Amino acid sequence: MKKRYSQRVSGGALRALFCLMGGNGMAAESGVAAGSVPEFEIINGKTYLTITASRIPEKRSEVSASLMVIGREEIERSGADNVGDLMAAKGIGHIHKYPGVLTTVGIRGFRTESHGNDLQGHVLVLIDGRRAGTGNLARIMTRNVERIEIIRGPGAVQYGSGGMGGVVNVITRQGTKNSAFVEVGGGSFGAAEGAVGATATSQGVDFSGAFSYGRQDDYTTGSGARFANTGIDSQVGASANLGYAFSPNNRFGVIVTDFDAGHVGNPGYLSANDTDNYNDKSSYSVDSRYNGRNSSGRYQWMGRHFFGRDTSVWVDPVASNASGWDNGIPSRNSTDQQGAQAQISGAFGLLALTTGLDWLRYEVENSWSPQRSSYDNPAMFLLAKIGLFDERVFVSGGVRQDWYTVKVAQPAGRNEDTSHATPQLGLAWMVTDALKLRGQVAQGFVMPSADQLAIDIEAFGRRTVGNPELDPETSLTWEGGAEYTRAWFSGSLTWFATDFDDKIVRSSLADGASSYTNLGSATINGLEAALSCDIGTPLRWAWEVRPFVDMTWLNRYKDDAIGLNLTYTSDLTQATGLTFSDRGAFSGRINVSYTGSQQVDDWEKTYEVVELGSFVVTDLMLSYRFLQSAALGDFTVRGELRNLFDEDYAYVKGYPMPGRSVFVSLKWEY
Numbered sequence: 198m199k200k201r202y203s204q205r206v207s208g209g210a211l212r213a214l215f216c217l218m219g220g221n222g223m224a225a226e227s228g229v230a231a232g233s234v235p236e237f238e239i240i241n242g243k244t245y246l247t248i249t250a251s252r253i254p255e256k257r258s259e260v261s262a263s264l265m266v267i268g269r270e271e272i273e274r275s276g277a278d279n280v281g282d283l284m285a286a287k288g289i290g291h292i293h294k295y296p297g298v299l300t301t302v303g304i305r306g307f308r309t310e311s312h313g314n315d316l317q318g319h320v321l322v323l324i325d326g327r328r329a330g331t332g333n334l335a336r337i338m339t340r341n342v343e344r345i346e347i348i349r350g351p352g353a354v355q356y357g358s359g360g361m362g363g364v365v366n367v368i369t370r371q372g373t374k375n376s377a378f379v380e381v382g383g384g385s386f387g388a389a390e391g392a393v394g395a396t397a398t399s400q401g402v403d404f405s406g407a408f409s410y411g412r413q414d415d416y417t418t419g420s421g422a423r424f425a426n427t428g429i430d431s432q433v434g435a436s437a438n439l440g441y442a443f444s445p446n447n448r449f450g451v452i453v454t455d456f457d458a459g460h461v462g463n464p465g466y467l468s469a470n471d472t473d474n475y476n477d478k479s480s481y482s483v484d485s486r487y488n489g490r491n492s493s494g495r496y497q498w499m500g501r502h503f504f505g506r507d508t509s510v511w512v513d514p515v516a517s518n519a520s521g522w523d524n525g526i527p528s529r530n531s532t533d534q535q536g537a538q539a540q541i542s543g544a545f546g547l548l549a550l551t552t553g554l555d556w557l558r559y560e561v562e563n564s565w566s567p568q569r570s571s572y573d574n575p576a577m578f579l580l581a582k583i584g585l586f587d588e589r590v591f592v593s594g595g596v597r598q599d600w601y602t603v604k605v606a607q608p609a610g611r612n613e614d615t616s617h618a619t620p621q622l623g624l625a626w627m628v629t630d631a632l633k634l635r636g637q638v639a640q641g642f643v644m645p646s647a648d649q650l651a652i653d654i655e656a657f658g659r660r661t662v663g664n665p666e667l668d669p670e671t672s673l674t675w676e677g678g679a680e681y682t683r684a685w686f687s688g689s690l691t692w693f694a695t696d697f698d699d700k701i702v703r704s705s706l707a708d709g710a711s712s713y714t715n716l717g718s719a720t721i722n723g724l725e726a727a728l729s730c731d732i733g734t735p736l737r738w739a740w741e742v743r744p745f746v747d748m749t750w751l752n753r754y755k756d757d758a759i760g761l762n763l764t765y766t767s768d769l770t771q772a773t774g775l776t777f778s779d780r781g782a783f784s785g786r787i788n789v790s791y792t793g794s795q796q797v798d799d800w801e802k803t804y805e806v807v808e809l810g811s812f813v814v815t816d817l818m819l820s821y822r823f824l825q826s827a828a829l830g831d832f833t834v835r836g837e838l839r840n841l842f843d844e845d846y847a848y849v850k851g852y853p854m855p856g857r858s859v860f861v862s863l864k865w866e867y
Contacts, residue, residue, distance in 0.1 A: 251355065251551065251580055251582065251593065251595075252326065252355050252540065252551060252553075252580065253497065253542050253551055255582075258591075258625065258627050258633060259582065259584075259591045259593070259625055260625060260635075261591070261593055261623025261624055261625045261635045261636065261637045262348050262349070262350055262352075262623065262635075262637055263348070263349040263350055263676065263678055263689075263691040263693070263725060264346065264347070264348055264349070265287075265289070265346075265347040265349070265727070265747075266344055266345070266346050266347075267283070267287070267344060267345040267347070268344050269342075269343055269344060269370075272339050272342060272344075272345070274776065274784065274786045274818060274820070275786070275788075275818070276816075276818050276835070276837045276839075276860070277339055278338060278339060278340070278390065278409060278411060278434075279300075279334065279335045279336070279337060279338050279339060279434075280334040280335075280337040280338075280339060280342070280345065280365075280367055281294065281300025281301075281302070281333070281334035281335035281337075282300070282335070283339060283345070284300070284302045284334060284365075285300065285302075285790070285848075286772055286788050286790050286814075286816065287747060287772050287790075288747045288748055288749065288770045288771045288772030288773075288790055288791070289302070289304055289347060289349070289747065289749060289770065290302065290303040290304045290305065290306075290362075290749055290770055291303030291306075291308060291765055291766055291767060291770070291792075291795070292792070292848050293308060293311070293765065293848060293849060294335075294848040294849065294854070295848075295849055295852050296416075296424065296427040296462065296464055296852055296854075297427070297429065297458075297461040297462055297463065297476070298333070298335045298336065298429065298432065298458045298461050298478050299311060299333055299335055300333065300334050300335040301318075301332055301333060301334065302320060302334055302365065303320065303362065303765070303766070304320050304347075304349055304362040304363035305349060305350065305362040305363060305674075305693065305695060305721060305723065305749070305751075306362060306695070306697075306719070306721040306751065306754050306763055306766050307319035307320050307361050307362025307363070307672075308320055308332075308362070308765070309321075309322055309332030309333075309334065309365075310331075310332035310359075311332055311333050315328060315329065315330060315331055315332050315359060316358050316359055316557075316559065316572060316574070316643075316644060316646070317359070317643065317646050318332040318359045318643075319359065319361045319362050319641075319643055319670075320332070320359070320360070320361070320362045320363050320364070320365065321352060321356055321359040321360035321363075321364045321365070322334065322337070322364075322365045322367070323356065323364060323365065323366040323367065324337070324366075324367050324368075324369070324452070324454065324482065324484070325366075325367075325368055325369055325452055325484065325486075326366060326368075326538075327484060327501065327503050327536065327538060328356070328534070328536065328557065329367070329482070330480065330482060330505050330506075330507050330532065330534040331480060331507045333478075334365070336456045336478065336480050336507075337367055337454075337456075338407075338409055338434030338435075338436065338456065340392050340394055340407035340408075340409050340434065340436065341369050341370050341394060341405060341406060341407035341436035341437070341438065342367055342368065342369060342370065342436075343368050343369060343370040343371070344368050345365065345366065345367050345368065346364075346365075346366040346368065347363060347364070347365050347366075348360075348363055348364040348366070349362075349363045349691070349693075349725060350362075350363060350637065350639060350674050350676055350693060351363075351621070351639040351640060351641030351672065351674050352364035352641070353597065353619045353621075353639070353640060353641045353642055354578065354580070354595040354596065354597045354619050354620070354621040354639065354640075355578070355580070355595070355597075357555065357557075357574065357576055357597065357599050357619075358574070358599065358601075358617075358642060358643055358644045358669070359643060360641055361641030361642065361643060361670075361672050361697075362641070369405065369436060369438045369452055369454075370396065370405040370438060371403055371405055371438055371440065371450075372396040372397050372398045372403035372404045372405040372438070372440075373396065373398060373403065374396060374398060375396065375397050375398065375399075376395065376396045376397075376866065376867060377393075377394070377395040377396075377866070377867050378392075378393070378394050378395070378864060378865060378866045378867070379392070379393050379864070379865045380392045380393075380862055380863065380864040380865070381862060381863055382835075382860060382861055382862025382863065383860070383861065383862075384837075384858060384859045384860030384861060385416075385855075385857075385858035385859050385860070386413055386414050386415065386416040386417070386428075386855065386858060387412070387413055387414030387428070388411070388412070388413045388414075388858070388860060389411065389412050389413075390409065390410065390411040390862070391409070391410050391411075392407060392408065392409040392410070393407070393408050394406060394407030394408065401441055401442045401443065402439075402440070402441050403438075403439070403440045403441075403442070404437070404438070404439050404440075405437070405438045406435075406436060406437035406438065406439075407434075407435070407436055407437075408433075408434070408435045409433070409434045409435075410431065410432070410433050411429070411431075411432045412428075412429055412430060412431055412432065413427075413428050413429045414428045415427045415428045415462070416428075416855040416856070416858075417855070417856050418467070418845055418853040418854070418855065418856050419840065419843045419844050419845030419846060419853065419854075419855075419856040419857070420845040420853070420856075421856070422467065422853070424464060424467055424470065424853065425462075425464060425470050425472045426462035426463065426464035426470065426471060426472045426473070426474065426475070427462045427464050428462050429458060429460070429461050429462065430459050430460035430461070431457075431458070431459045431460070432457075432458045432459075432461075433455075433456070433457045433458075434455070434456050434457075435453075435454070435455040435456075436452075436453070436454045436455075437451075437452070437453045438450060438451075438452045439451050439452075446489055446490045446491065446492060446494075447487070447488070447489040447490075448487070448488050448489075449485075449486070449487045450485075450486050450487075450488075451483070451484065451485050451486075452482075452483075452484040452486070453481075453482070453483050453484075454480075454481065454482045454505075455480075455481045456478070456479060456480045456481070457477075457478070457479045458477065458478045458479070459477055460475050460477065461475060461476050461477065461478060462474075462475055463475050463476050463511065464852075466801045466851035466852065467851060467852070467853055468801060468802070468851060469801075471513075473513070473514050474511070474512065474513045474514075475512055476509060476510060476511045476512065477508075477509070477510045477512075478508070478509050478510075479506075479507075479508050480505065480506065480507040480508065481505050481506060482503060482504070482505030482534075483503065483504055483505065484501060484502075484503040485501060485502050485503070486499065486500070486501035487499065487500050487501070494544075495543060495544045496541065496542065496543050496544075497541070497542050498540065498541045498542070499538065499539070499540050499541075499553075500537075500538070500539045500540075501537065501538050501539075502535075502536070502537045503534075503535065503536055503537075504533075504534065504535035504536075505533075505534050505535075506531065506532065506533050506534070507531070507532045507534070508529070508530070508531045508532075509529070509530050509531075510527050510528070510529045511527065511528045511529075512527045512528075526564075527564070528563070528564050529562075529563060529564045530561075530562075530563040530564075531561070531562050531563070532559060532560070532561050532562075533559070533560040534557070534558070534559050535557075535558050536555070536556055536557040536558065537554075537555070537556045538553065538554070538555050538556075539553050539554050540552065540553025540554075541553065547583050547584050547585065548581065548582070548583050549581070549582045549583075549584075550579070550580070550581050551578075551579075551580040551581075552577075552578065552579045552580070553577070553578060554575070554576070554577050555574075555575070555576040555577075555578070556573075556574070556575045556576070557572070557573070557574040557575075558571070558572065558573050558574070559571065559572040559574075560572075561647070569605075569606045570603065570604065570605045570606070570646075570647035570648060570651075570652075571603065571604045571606075571647065572601065572602075572603050572647060573601070573602045573603075574599060574600070574601050574602075574644075575599075575600050576597060576598060576599040576600065577597070577598055578595060578596070578597040578598075579595060579596055579597075580593070580594075580595040581593065581594055581595065582594075589626065589627045589628075590624070590625070590626045590627075591624070591625045591626075592622075592623070592624055593621075593622070593623040593624075593625070594620070594621060594622045594623065595620070595621045596618065596619065596620050596621075597618070597619045598616065598617075598618050598619075599616060599617050599618075599619070599644070600614070600615075600616045601614065601615050601616065601617075601644050602614050603615075603645075603646075603647035603650050603651055604647065604651065605647050605648065605651040605652050605653070605663070611651045611653065611663075612651070613647075613650040613651045613663070613665045615644065615645065615650070615667075615668075615669070617642050617644065617669050619640050619641075619642060620639075620640060621637070621638070621639040621640065622637070622638050622639075623635070623636065623637040623638075623639070624636045624637070631681055631682055631683040632679065632680070632681050633679065633680045633681075634677075634678070634679050635677070635678050635679075635680070636675075636676065636677040636678070637674075637675075637676050637677075638673070638674070638675050638676075639673075639674050640671060640672065640673050640674075641671070641672040641674065642669040642670060642671045642672070643669060643670040644669050645664075645667040645668075645669065645701055645713070647663075648661075648663060649663055649664065649667055649701055649713045650663045650664065650665055650667055651663040651665065659709070659710070659711060660709075660710040660711070661710065661711045661712070662706070662710055662711075662712050663712065663713065664712050664713045664714060667701060667713060667714070667715060668699050668715050669699065670697070670698070670699050670700055670701055670715075671697075671698050671699055672695050672696065672697045672698070673695070673696050673698075674693055674694065674695040675693065675694050675695075676691055676692060676693035676694070677691070677692055678690055678691035678692065678725075684734065685730055685731040685732070685733075685734035685735060686729075686730040687728075687729050687730070688726075688727060688728045688729070689725075689726065689727045690724065690725070690726050691724065691725040691726075692722075692723075692724055693721075693722065693723060693724075693725070694720075694721070694722045695719075695720070695721040695722070696718070696719075696720055697718055697719040697720070697721065698718045699715040699717075699718075700715070700716065700717030700718065700719070701713055701714070701715060701717075702714060702716050702717055704716070716758070717756070717757075717758050718756075718757040718758065719754070719755060719756050719757055719763055720753055720754075720755050720757060721751060721753065721754045721763075722751070722752055722753040722754075723749060723750055723751035723752055723753070723754075724749070724750045724752070725748070725749050725750075726746070726747075726748050726750075727745075727746065727747045727748075728745065728746045729743060729744075729745040729746075730743065730744065731743045732744070739779065739780070740777060740778065740779050740780065741776070741777060741778045741779075741780055742775070742777045743775065743776045743777070744773075744774070744775050745772075745773065745774060745775070745776065746771065746772070746773045747771065747772045747773075748769065748770065748771035748772070749769070749770050749771075750768065750769050751766065751767075751768050751769075752768070754766050754768070761796070761806075762796055763796075764795070764796045764797055764798060764806060765795060765796075765797055766795055766796075767792055767793035767794065767795045767811075768793045768794075769791065769793040770790075770791065770792055770793065771790070771791045772788060772789070772790045772791075773788075773789050773791075774786065774787045774788040774789050775787045781822075782821060782822040782823070782825070783819075783820070783821050783822075784819075784820045785817070785818060785819045785820065786816075786817070786818045787815070787816070787817050787818075788815070788816045788817075788818075789813060789814075789815045790813070790814050790815075790816075791811065791812075791813050792811060792812055792813075792846075792848075793811045794808055794809060794810050794811045795808070795809050796808060796809075797809045797849075797850050799850060800850075800851075801850060801851040807850070809847070809850050812844055812845075812846035812847075813842075813844060814840055814844055814846060814854075815840070815841040815842055815844075816837065816838065816839050816840070816841060817837065817838040817841055818835065818836070818837045818838075819835070819836050819837075820833055820834070820835040820836075821833065821834055821835075829867075830865055830866055830867035831865070831866045831867070832863070832864070832865055833863070833864045833866070834861070834862070834863055834864075835861070835862050835863075835864065836859070836860070836861050837859070837860040837861075838857070838858075838859060839855070839857070839858045839859075839860065840854070840855060840856055840857050840858065841857065842857070843856045843857040844856075
């Protein structure tokens with residue numbers, strides 16, 4: 198019988214547990230936050246963290262991939278209301294962030310997709326192990342998130358197209374106790390936020406849900422310039438996870454997410470500030486899932502079905518503008534998604550096997566093309582792991598086969614088919630209870646889009662036709678790393694090398710039409726490092742004082758075709774700082790994030806590749822629980838100083854971010 202542990206584990210108990218598990222807990226900032234432990238499970242006498250690197254619960258000591266886990270407490274300490282803002286402070290790679298509600302993230306030189314079909318992204322975003330349907334992390338709110346697992350490196354064997362640079366798995370909370378909270382706050386630039394949420398459990402039924410609302414006026418940049426039309430009239434997010442365990446080992450659940458942002462300013466470049474353009478963004482998903490296992494835990498299974506929609510509408514109300522995008526007629530892009538997963542796992546002595554089927558269907562429609570495109574993607578996979586030498590060495594591997602059928606609707610209709618097989622092999626060796634060495638070789642891929650394979654349209658006087666002979670974009674990554682966790686100290690180091698081939702680019706045909714071809718490759722090598730230590734423990738302080746650092750350094754990121762560095766890629770991204778608390782009512786966090794210079798396309802002025810300079814952003818958060826009452830609940834006040842030193846910076850050239858701002862909130866919990 199499985200036994201769940203949902204209570205908080207604090208101080209020495211947490212560190213001791215991580216040491217026994219051999220994990221790289223990265224206690225506060227580079228992994229699981231101290232006192233904010235993800236759910237543990239005891240299956241067949243073994244303790245597991247619910248890590249999804251292999252689609253089933255497993256010990257961290259068995260994982261061969263480079264893994265970062267952001268726990269619930271760290272999410273709350275960050276003050277971020279969406280996953281995009283949270284990732285921007287983590288130093289894991291490139292951030293592409295505009296004013297409003299649009300943030301994509303890059304890992305190891307690859308980036309999530311920002312609009313519509315997430316099959317075309319190079320970093321994959323999941324919600325509870327299934328595709329989120331978007332690469333825009335600003336659409337995923339944090340109020341009902343338990344933790345975020347970031348797998349750096351290819352995740353294609355487990356999840357298919359798009360997971361080339363990494364996988365970001367956002368895991369929602371599941372009700373384990375009866376609780377409720379209300380939080381309200383406000384600050385600079387007319388910022389106002391409010392949120393309510395609750396968790397509950399009774400007679401096999403569990404629930405966790407949250408609803409949040411926010412708004413903001415136009416902001417002022419670090420240089421003191423007012424950036425007009427950067428406000429958001431309203432932003433609403435909702436998430437609910439409802440389940441029923443009809444036996445100790447079987448649970449049926451439904452997870453619903455909803456996001457809506459209305460009249461979001463679309464200001465254009467600050468140098469050519471457009472004061473009336475705006476956009477509306479919305480998305481929703483419904484995910485039904487059944488999980489089960491036998492009484493011994495030897496066999497476990499899962500089945501699910503999910504569907505949703507991601508929509509963006511751009512509006513320029515000035516009817517006198519030039520024709521096309523700015524003729525006063527709203528432009529619209531909408532992606533409908535549905536899918537299913539079925540899998541079964543079994544333990545056979547030293548060998549564990551997981552096999553299953555995935556199915557996805559996307560339908561993409563936009564106002565600037567008369568051709569509606571659709572994607573069908575069935576796949577099958579097999580994952581295996583064997584534990585050797587008294588379960589000190591784990592060898593894992595897998596293979597996946599994807600089939601794609603795309604269709605672009607036009608008078609005659611046109612279908613194209615393609616397929617791709619993906620392998621992966623990994624090794625994890627627990628040298629001691631504290632030291633783990635690991636290595637992995639894995640392939641990632643991105644399938645050609647329906648337009649790239651099958652489009653045939655004429656726009657602005659030029660014909661564009663698809664190329665049915667396109668191959669998928671592919672990458673091969675070799676990596677090795679070490680992780681060390683002992684009492685109050687934890688650290689990890691990873692080296693990786695990636696060869697990227699068959700990049701899909703535009704080409705010209707003999708008749709003057711435009712098409713697509715596989716032409717382009719890149720080489721990306723680098724180091725990832727993380728360090729965290731609670732210096733209060735060896736010094737016998739009553740307080741927790743924990744400095745931390747997370748960094749990614751790319752020593753090579755060349756476009757092999759032209760011999761130049763890849764655009765929109767920094768050689769160094771880094772987050773350093775300090776968390777501190779009295780292990781009770783008071784806590785704080787200083788976060789300093791550094792983004793190195795990068796080569797970018799200057800669409801604002803020169804229309805050439807130029808350098809976007811490096812920058813440093815410092816944030817400070819302080820929290821104090823001033824009342825704790827069994828009858829009345831807990832009351833906590835939190836204050837934030839964002840961009841403390843008023844840095845004038847931009848993630849995207851021409852779109853500077855807000856200058857120094859203050860935000861204060863009051864939270865009641867029961």
